[in-house]
Amino acid sequence: MEFDLSEEQRLFTDTLGALLNDQVDLDKIRAVAEAGTGLDPELWQQMTELGVPGLVIDEAHGGVGLGVFEAAIAAEALGYGAAPLPFAATSVMAPLAIATLASPAQQSALLPSIAGGERRVAVGLQRDARFEGNKVSAELDAVIDAGGATDLLVLASDGRAACVSADDSNVSIALQPSLDRTRPVATATIQGADAEILVGNSAAGVDSVIDAGRVMLAADTLGAAQRMIDDAVAYVKEREQFGRAVGSFQSVKHVCAEMVSMLEPCRALVWYAAYVQDTKDPEARSAACHAKAHLGEVGRDVARMATECHGGMGFTDLLGLHYWLKRIGADRQLLGAPEQCRQEAAVAQGWIGG
Amino acid sequence: MDLNYSKNHEDLRAEVRAFLDEFGAQSPKPGGGRKRPDQRTLDWQHMLLERGFCARTVPTQYGGFGAEPDILEAAVIAEEFAGSGALPGLSNQGISMLVPTLLEVGTEEQRERWIKPTIRGDIFWCQGYSEPGSGSDLAAARTTALVDGDDFVINGQKIWTSSAHFADMMFLLCRTEVDKGKHDGLSYLLVPMDSPGIEVRPLVSMTGRAEFNETFFTDVRVPTDQIVMGRGDGWRVANNTLKHERMLLGSPEKLMNRLERIRQMMTETRIDNVALIDRAEWRDRLLRLQGEVIAAKYNNMRIVSEQAKDVDPGLKRLIVKYSGTMVAHRLSALAVDVLGQSGLVYDPQGEQLEDSDATTWLVDYMYDIGLIIGGGTSQIQKNIISERGLGLPREPKVAAAKA
Numbered sequence: 083m084e085f086d087l088s089e090e091q092r093l094f095t096d097t098l099g100a101l102l103n104d105q106v107d108l109d110k111i112r113a114v115a116e117a118g119t120g121l122d123p124e125l126w127q128q129m130t131e132l133g134v135p136g137l138v139i140d141e142a143h144g145g146v147g148l149g150v151f152e153a154a155i156a157a158e159a160l161g162y163g164a165a166p167l168p169f170a171a172t173s174v175m176a177p178l179a180i181a182t183l184a185s186p187a188q189q190s191a192l193l194p195s196i197a198g199g200e201r202r203v204a205v206g207l208q209r210d211a212r213f214e215g216n217k218v219s220a221e222l223d224a225v226i227d228a229g230g231a232t233d234l235l236v237l238a239s240d241g242r243a244a245c246v247s248a249d250d251s252n253v254s255i256a257l258q259p260s261l262d263r264t265r266p267v268a269t270a271t272i273q274g275a276d277a278e279i280l281v282g283n284s285a286a287g288v289d290s291v292i293d294a295g296r297v298m299l300a301a302d303t304l305g306a307a308q309r310m311i312d313d314a315v316a317y318v319k320e321r322e323q324f325g326r327a328v329g330s331f332q333s334v335k336h337v338c339a340e341m342v343s344m345l346e347p348c349r350a351l352v353w354y355a356a357y358v359q360d361t362k363d364p365e366a367r368s369a370a371c372h373a374k375a376h377l378g379e380v381g382r383d384v385a386r387m388a389t390e391c392h393g394g395m396g397f398t399d400l401l402g403l404h405y406w407l408k409r410i411g412a413d414r415q416l417l418g419a420p421e422q423c424r425q426e427a428a429v430a431q432g433w434i435g436g
Numbered sequence: 437m438d439l440n441y442s443k444n445h446e447d448l449r450a451e452v453r454a455f456l457d458e459f460g461a462q463s464p465k466p467g468g469g470r471k472r473p474d475q476r477t478l479d480w481q482h483m484l485l486e487r488g489f490c491a492r493t494v495p496t497q498y499g500g501f502g503a504e505p506d507i508l509e510a511a512v513i514a515e516e517f518a519g520s521g522a523l524p525g526l527s528n529q530g531i532s533m534l535v536p537t538l539l540e541v542g543t544e545e546q547r548e549r550w551i552k553p554t555i556r557g558d559i560f561w562c563q564g565y566s567e568p569g570s571g572s573d574l575a576a577a578r579t580t581a582l583v584d585g586d587d588f589v590i591n592g593q594k595i596w597t598s599s600a601h602f603a604d605m606m607f608l609l610c611r612t613e614v615d616k617g618k619h620d621g622l623s624y625l626l627v628p629m630d631s632p633g634i635e636v637r638p639l640v641s642m643t644g645r646a647e648f649n650e651t652f653f654t655d656v657r658v659p660t661d662q663i664v665m666g667r668g669d670g671w672r673v674a675n676n677t678l679k680h681e682r683m684l685l686g687s688p689e690k691l692m693n694r695l696e697r698i699r700q701m702m703t704e705t706r707i708d709n710v711a712l713i714d715r716a717e718w719r720d721r722l723l724r725l726q727g728e729v730i731a732a733k734y735n736n737m738r739i740v741s742e743q744a745k746d747v748d749p750g751l752k753r754l755i756v757k758y759s760g761t762m763v764a765h766r767l768s769a770l771a772v773d774v775l776g777q778s779g780l781v782y783d784p785q786g787e788q789l790e791d792s793d794a795t796t797w798l799v800d801y802m803y804d805i806g807l808i809i810g811g812g813t814s815q816i817q818k819n820i821i822s823e824r825g826l827g828l829p830r831e832p833k834v835a836a837a838k839a
Contacts, residue, residue: 083438083439083440083441083442083445083508083511083737083741084437084438084741085437085439085734085737085738085740085741086437086738086741086742086745087437088437091437151437315826315827315828318828319827319828319829326829326832327828327829329822329828329829330828330829330830330831330832331831332815332818332819332831335818335819335822335823335826335828336815336818336819336822338821338822338826338828339755339758339817339818339819339821339822339825339826340818342751342755342821342825342826343755343758343759343818343821344759346735346751346752346755347728347731347732347734347735347752347755347759348731349735349738350731350734350735350737350738350752351727351730351731351734351735353437353734353738354439354730354734357437357439361439369730372723372726372727372730375723375724375727376727376728376730376731379724379727420724421720424719424720424723424724424727425716425719425720425723427723427726428713428719428723433699433713433719434713434714434719
C-alpha cells in the first residue's frame, strides 16, 4: 500500500510542470484568450512531444499506455499553469471512449493520430442524438475542447457514440466566448453527417468516460486552486500595510490557513478518484462524482479567498489572477454542477433509486 | 499509487478478523464518555495486548508486543476494529500521549516504571497543561515547581483536567526556572494524584456532566527525578505530546462511522411519509459531508504512507485537527437536525448507563465544540498552519510575557 506518487509519476508531473512554467506566461495566456481558439499551436506541439495527447492510449496505438491516474496528475499541472489547451475531452474522454466503445479497426483508424497530436477530438453529450445507418444528427451545447478540434465525438447517454469530422459540411461547430477565455465552449449542429459509429454501444461505457472527464475537471481545479493559494501566500508575505507584511495579521493568515485546510485533502480525494477509475473499483463512479462536486465547491471558495488576499489588485485584469478563477468556474459548470454530481453519487451508492 | 496491501498485511488483517469473529462479542461497547475502565474493559485490553492489536510497537520489556514500527499494520488493525464495531485498544491521554512521549524522550527507568501499567490500564493519567491565565498561550503557565532538597514543591492551578477525578497520575507542565524565559523556564513532571496538597474540583460542562476539573496544588512535593527530559525542556516535551493529541482529535475513522450512522437514520426518519434520504435537500447535505469525509479519509492514508517512509507529512498533518473537528461538528449538527423536534429530549444518564440515541447525538453536538476548542483552538491551529505550514510571518509580539 502506498498512497503517493511513484518516482516515475513524480518525474512526469515535475517535467510537465517545469515545461508549463517555462512556456506559459501571462502573455501567452492573454494571447490565446484574445484569439478565443483555446489552442496555442506551439504549446500543443510541445505537449505532443511529451506524449500528453496519447497518455491514456496504449502503446500499440502509438500512445504512452498510462492510466486515468497519470492523466489526472497531468490535469493538475495544466490547471496550475492555466495552460490554454484542449485536454479533458481531447486527450482523455475521446481516447477512452474509442478504446472502450470502438471496434479494433476503428481504434487503429483513430487512436494513432490522436496520440500523434494531429487529430483533436472535441466531445459533446446528448441524450437523444439520432443515429441512422452511418449517419448521425445531433444538437449539442457545451461541447468541450472544441477550439482547434478536427473531429467531434457525440456521446449519447444510452451508450451510443459516433465520431464525425469537424470539416464535414453537415457539421457546424460554433465557438462561443466562454467565461474562461482560454478554453472556449461551443455549440454544434450535426445534420445527417457521415459518422464513424462506434460499435460498443454501452451506457456503462459512456458513464465511465464521463467519470474520467469529471476526474480531469476536478484535477484541473485542484491545480488551479493550488496556484491561486501559492500566489496569495507569496503576495501577503510581500505586501506591506500598517508597517508590516499583511500576512502577519491573523485575519489574513487565517484565510490562508482555511484555504489549505480545504484544498489539501482534495488532493487525496482526486488521486483516489483517479486511481479507482483505473482499477475499475465499484466506487469508481461515486468517487468521480464526489471529486467533481467537492472540488467545485472548494475551488469556488479558494478562488474567492485567494483573490481577496490580493486586495484590489486581485480584482484587476493586470495581475491576471482571474484566469485561474475563471478556469475553476468553468470546471465547476462542465459535466454536471456539484448538486448534479452528488445526486449521481447517491444513485451510484444505491442510496436512492436511479 | 498502490492501494493493495502486501501479503504480510493481508495476513495480519485475516488474523484480526478471525480474532474479532471469535472474541468480538466480549468487547465492551465503544463510547460511554470518560470513565475509569471497568474489569471487562481491562480484560479486553489484555487480550489485545497479548496479540499485538494495541501497543504493537511498544517493546516487550515495557509490556508491549515488540513489533517493528509499521504504520500500515496499525492502519490495518484500526480499519478492522472500526469495521467490526468492537472497542479498539484503550485510548486515553496516558496511552495516546504520554507513552509515545516517554518512548521518545523518557529515561530507561521512566519507561520501565510507567509504560507497562499504563498500557495495561492499571495506571490512569490526566494532563495538566491549561491554566486559568494560560489557555491558548500555553507557555505562559504560572504553576511553579521549585526545588527544595530532593523534591520539587508545586504550587498553582490547572484547569480543563479531564479525568483528574479518577486519574492516578498527572503529566504536568509547570515553571521550574523562574529566572528563565517564557518557554525555557518550563518543565514536564510526573505527579501522583494522591499526593498531599492536590485538590480536584469537578467542572460541569454544557453537556451537564463533570467531564473535566480544576486541579489545585498547594505545596505538593514530588522527587526531582520525576521529570521528563531536563529542567527547562518542558515546552519541547509538551509540544511532542500535543502532536499526538491533535491527530487523535481529527481522526477520520470517527467521521466515517458518524456518516454511516446518519445515513441509516435518514432512511428510517420520515417527513410526510417520505424518508429524508429521498428528500433532495436533506440528501444533498449528507452527500456534501460525505465528500469532506472521503477527502479526510484519503488525506489520512497519504499521511500514513509518508510516515511509513519517514517523511514529514507537513501541511497535510497540520490541518487534521482543525478540519477534522469542524467536519465532526457539522456531522453531529446534521444528526441533530434529522432527529428533529423529538430529538430535543435530552436526558443524560450517569457514567455507567447507556444514553438514548438523541441524547448521545446531543452530547456529541456539544462535546464537539469542546474538541474544537481543546487541544489548541481552531484559531491557534490556523496560526500553526499558516506559520509553520505556509511560512507566514508571526504576529509581532506586543510585550514579553511575565513569567
